[in-house]
Amino acid sequence: MTARIVDGxxxxxxxxxxxxVKAAAFTKAHGRAPGLAAVLxxxxxxxxxxxxxxxxxxxxxxxxxxxxxxxxxxxxxxxLALVHRLNDDPKVDGILFQLPVPKHIDAGRVxxxxxxxxxxxxxxVVNAGRLAVGFDGFVPCTALGCMLLIGEAGTxxxxxxxxxxxxxxxxxxxxxxxxxxxxxxxxxxHSRTRDLASVCRRADVLIAAVGRPRMIQADWIKPGxxxxxxxxxxxxEGGRRRLVGDVAxxxxxxxxxxxxxxxxxxxxxxxxCLLQNTLRAAERRSGT
Ligand code: GUN
Numbered sequence: 001m002t003a004r005i006v007d008g009x010x011x012x013x014x015x016x017x018x019x020x021v022k023a024a025a026f027t028k029a030h031g032r033a034p035g036l037a038a039v040l041x042x043x044x045x046x047x048x049x050x051x052x053x054x055x056x057x058x059x060x061x062x063x064x065x066x067x068x069x070x071x072x073x074x075x076x077x078x079x080l081a082l083v084h085r086l087n088d089d090p091k092v093d094g095i096l097f098q099l100p101v102p103k104h105i106d107a108g109r110v111x112x113x114x115x116x117x118x119x120x121x122x123x124x125v126v127n128a129g130r131l132a133v134g135f136d137g138f139v140p141c142t143a144l145g146c147m148l149l150i151g152e153a154g155t156x157x158x159x160x161x162x163x164x165x166x167x168x169x170x171x172x173x174x175x176x177x178x179x180x181x182x183x184x185x186x187x188x189x190h191s192r193t194r195d196l197a198s199v200c201r202r203a204d205v206l207i208a209a210v211g212r213p214r215m216i217q218a219d220w221i222k223p224g225x226x227x228x229x230x231x232x233x234x235x236x237e238g239g240r241r242r243l244v245g246d247v248a249x250x251x252x253x254x255x256x257x258x259x260x261x262x263x264x265x266x267x268x269x270x271x272x273c274l275l276q277n278t279l280r281a282a283e284r285r286s287g288t
Pocket of ligand 1: 096097098099100121141142170270
């Protein structure tokens with residue numbers, strides 16, 4: 001039996017349609033649409049694609065997109081000044097600072113300058129802290145997307161063994177917190193984990209977020225497990241460029257109970273959750 005394919009594109013479209021309805025209601029009530037500022041520094045081709053998609057989705061949902069594309073050599077002080085202006089701008093509800101950034105910029109310092117209540121990426125330490133202690137705050141979009149995909153797969157989390165491979169602030173740590181909140185038994189594995197294959201084999205829910213193409217093999221997967229593949233790497237194969245995840249998909253699909261494809265799994269969900277977070281930021285800031 002092959003795994004159920006959990007289609008992130010279809011789910012994201014459904015969520016975006018819901019967000020658009022709520023955004024229209026916000027616009028009617030407040031005389032302005034929710035606004036998302038996107039800051040992109042430099043010319044990283046993948047980041048340019050991601051920001052373009054985010055801008056397009058923001059506009060399609062009836063929200064305002066305020067784009068700031070800055071040259072790679074922009075001094076950090078100038079970026080900090082822009083963040084402060086966006087913090088003070090009442091038309092801006094959410095601020096997205098696209099990562100990675102050129103080496104001379106300290107991303108942590110820029111994120112730290114973002115008003116936590118406009119931090120729709122959930123990267124600010126205040127929001128990371130709110131998540132860790134269970135307070136209401138902004139949760140990183142990819143982590144939220146993973147949880148919605150697990151829900152779509154119909155996987156029961158209470159008491160389940162969840163293994164998260166990857167310990168980044170963007171995905172690994174926040175998704176572990178969310179799984180814990182849902183009463184899963186969470187193992188955070190990473191590059192130094194001893195016998196990673198055996199650890200993965202325990203998982204009823206396996207989240208792969210390491211950024212290593214096809215690292216997770218079919219025989220690392222427990223039969224019937226739910227597999228969420230966060231990775232997205234560009235590889236050259238048979239003279240063609242293609243996108244692959246952290247999971248060796250062709251084998252994994254024969255073993256897993258449910259699996260997300262790459263592309264078309266987690267990626268569209270990240271954007272859908274960014275729009276949801278932006279709408280929530282607008283509602284919170286307006287007191288609704
Ligand atoms: N770079 C990779 N993923 C993300 C994300 O979700 N948000 C931002 N701002 N940058 C990223």
